[in-house]
Amino acid sequence: MSDLATHIIDAHGGLEQWRKFKTLKAHLIQGGALWMLKGKAGVLDDTWVTIDLTREHASHAPFGDASRKSSFTPGKVALLSDAGSVLEELDQPRASFAGHTLETPWSDLQLAYFAGCAMWTYLTMPFLLASPGVETEELEAVVENGETLRRLRVRFPADIATHSTTQTLYVDESGLIKRHDYDVEIAGNTPGAHFISDYTEVGGIKIPTKRRIFPRGEDGKAMPEPLVVSIDLDQITLA
Template sequence: MNSIAKAIIDAHGGITQWRKFTKVQADLSQGGALWAIKSQPGVLDTTTVTVSTDRQWASHEPFGTLASRSDFMGRRIALLDAANQVLQERMQPRTSFEGHKLETPWDPLQLAFFAGCAMWTYLNTPFLLAWDGVVCEDAGTWTERGETWRKIEVRYPDSLEVFSNAQAIYVDSDNLVRRLDYDVEIAGNTAGAHYVGDYITVSGIRFPTRRRIYPRLPDGQAIPEPLVVSIDVNNITLS
């Protein structure tokens, strides 16, 4: 972990405090255009997500009316019933997205993979900067909304299932994350600008509770319409 990663992680509570916990749980209220585009409207409008902090695992419960919960483990995705019996399962789920464009519909397992990959990354950020194989470097300043932020380029290892290996994090003068950039490879390399805000402190860790994701142009500017995904996060707990 270099000095850039340490400064950002310290601003969010520090790695020592973070490593006291192995799970984060939160209630989600979600909206935006993506779910209907992918033929999965309403499934995850209201749900509770749990993610691991020490391994790549996430679960959404309930998973609409389709399953009691999902089970995301990176290289495997499954939907489970109330007795934890497997209803549907897919190994190497990323391969099922080959040839997809933004408008290509998803099946339930693809939705579960996307949602698990997303929330595992979101709730573990910025502490993923201390993960083995993750590297980051300063990419200069970025001016937006009348503020000057610092842009940090991040490279994730192939061992992690993330939207794209090359991403970016923008932090403000307090080193709090304000925006994430990535290309959603499993949705036709769709470029996203993901804004976060309304921070709260839970068990000594700083979490944003408001997330809004918009299309991103090649020059890095975000387009205000359409709102691709909205996520409001409540009742965060660590254990």
């Protein structure tokens, strides 16, 4: 890891503390234009997300109604009953997004893949930077809203399912992540600028509770509208 990657991880609580836990669960409220655009308005507006900290797995419950929950891994996504019975499943789900643009509607299974992939990435960051095969490089700092932010370029290996192979983190002087840029490959490589704030501390780990995602222009700057996705977390537990 680069020195900046180590600094970021330490600022969020450190690897030693993070590795004491195996799961993270939180109450999740979501909004923004994306869900209606994809034909899935209301499905995941108010739900609970649980992620595995030892492997890439995430679940949303309820998923649309109280009788369904999702199960996401890079190689398979499924919708399950409360009792755990498989209602629908899809192997190699990322391949199903071939040819998609930002406007292409999603099936329920595709929504489960996107939501699982996104929330697992968001909630394991920055500790994900220490995973095998992840490469990091510090870029030139930038000034945004009068604040100097250091930048870290991140390259992910093929075995980690995430928005895009190359992503960029913006961090403040203390090492906390303030912005996270990526291109959503499964939505036609749509560029996003993801703003992160309102940190809380759970089990010695600093976790942001507010996320706002906007389009990113060709100049690298965030556009003021539309609000693509809003994410608010509370009742966060690590176990």
